Amino acid sequence: MKITIGHTPDSDDAFMFYGMLTGKVPSNDFTVNHVIADIEELNRRALDNDLDVTAVSVHACAYLPNHTILRSGGSFGIGYGPIVIAKTNISPETLPKLKIAIPGKMTSAFLLLQLMIGKFDYIEMKFSDIPAAVRDGKVDAGLVIHETQLSYESENLIKILDVGKWWDQSTNGLPVPLGTNVMSNRFDIETIRKFDKYLHDSIAYGLEHQKEALDYSMQYSRGKPEALIEKFVKMYVNPITVDMGKPGEQSIRHLFDLATKQGLVQKFNLQIS
Structure with missing residues (x-):
């Protein structure tokens, strides 16, 4: 077949x-x-x-x-998953008021972040373009997946929110x-x-x-x-x-x-x- x-x-x-x-x-x-x-x-x-x-x-x-x-x-993810990155150490409480780049409206990362912080302003783009968009100031923050979860520091960006950790803690250890x-x-x-x-x-x-x-x-x-x-x-x-x-x-x-x-x-x- x-x-x-x-x-x-x-x-x-x-x-x-x-x-x-x-x-x-x-x-x-x-x-x-x-x-x-x-x-x-x-x-x-x-x-x-x-x-x-x-x-x-x-x-x-x-x-x-x-x-x-x-x-x-x-x-x-076993205790880890998508993260939100930014150029500066902005407060997570301000995220719903900022523009966040996301890797797609049907991605699980987008749904998980909505569950975590509520509705927010976003723009869709290819996941691999998100770090550069954050670095260049095109967006205030970026929701990153795949290997960009590990490589963001090489682009002088910082993690401001750990969605995978939030899920792990709020579900008593269910995989993400x-x-x-x-x-x-x-x-x-x-x-x-x-x-x-x-x-x-x-x-x-x-x-x-x-x-x-x-x-x-x-x-x-x-x-x-x-x-x-x-x-x-x-x-x-x-x-x-x-x-x-x-x-x-x-x-x-x-x-x-x-x-x-x-x-x-x-x-x-x-x-x-």
Whole structure:
């Protein structure tokens, strides 16, 4: 069966799909074609249901009734997650009155920050452009994801808010639900679970062969040093990535319970394989 998979040009996604896309983990059931796109573009493409499997923000799942969340391939922070950066040490209490750059309205980072500080003025831009926009004064602050969570200090910026830490403390240690993989419901549940196992095996292979998987991931390093990329990958490819288990599922359901109560998303039927 031929299927098309969307994943981001990020080192952690590349690490997860390394075994699958290089043929190190073969499948008798699936022939894979992969598409690379920014996470917010994949979120929007999922709305059109034009990819068989795709990485999406957990937040985007609120708008994807025709997809099932896979148990493997999720990006969960363990006590860490998105942060807000600025040029100067501004007070977090002033953030709702300032203009904040965000990496997309359907990103989980945006939803989490809304849950944390309430509504605020924002402008959308590509996540990798946010540090420069903050540094150049185009915005007052920036909500950063991916490896920019680790590299902001190299651009003389400072962290003023830790969204991942807030979630960790306010939920008694639930993992921070950020990204996931979904499969179109045009496939039956047996096929969805079969692909879920294939992805599970690809992630496990990467963790068992970390050096070669990291070497493969460096093609998506965006010029960042190997040590930083290795640290980032090890943060977001963790045991909950292999299988979200009860903690991962609970964190996703809790995120949407909070968002529904605050009117940030409408109530919907969450489907997990």
